[in-house]
Amino acid sequence: MKSYLMAWNALVENRESFLKQWKQQIQGEDLLTGYWVEKFMEYTKDTEQLKEMDTDFMLKTLDHIKVFEDGTLLVVFLDGSEIECRSEEE
Numbered sequence: 342m343k344s345y346l347m348a349w350n351a352l353v354e355n356r357e358s359f360l361k362q363w364k365q366q367i368q369g370e371d372l373l374t375g376y377w378v379e380k381f382m383e384y385t386k387d388t389e390q391l392k393e394m395d396t397d398f399m400l401k402t403l404d405h406i407k408v409f410e411d412g413t414l415l416v417v418f419l420d421g422s423e424i425e426c427r428s429e430e431e
Contacts, residue, residue: 344406345399348416348424350390352381359385359422366421377420 352359363378384402391398407415414426 342394342399342406344414344416344426345403346391346394347426348414348418349399349402351424352418352422353385353388353390356385362422363420374421377418381418381420381422 360382363382366378367375369375381402402418404417404419407417409415412427416424416426418424
């Protein structure tokens with residue numbers, strides 16, 4: 342799924358901007374979110390962008406994708422991060 346690859350690569354590329362949010366989430370009371378945030382910090386540390394689809398990895402990281410009428414996609418990861426993508430041919 343091209344939209345997942347684009348969103349994951351944007352997350353990896355902008356990891357530094359997500360770190361502040363992740364650190365705040367770890368301090369919160371939601372233990373499940375804290376668990377996922379720690380996993381995402383681990384998954385994105387020293388990693389390269391994905392060049393091809395890895396379904397197993399997608400299932401470990403993706404919560405859901407919202408599709409809007411105008412073709413915009415909102416990829417929502419298990420840590421709560423959201424990346425907006427414009428839909429092209431999937």
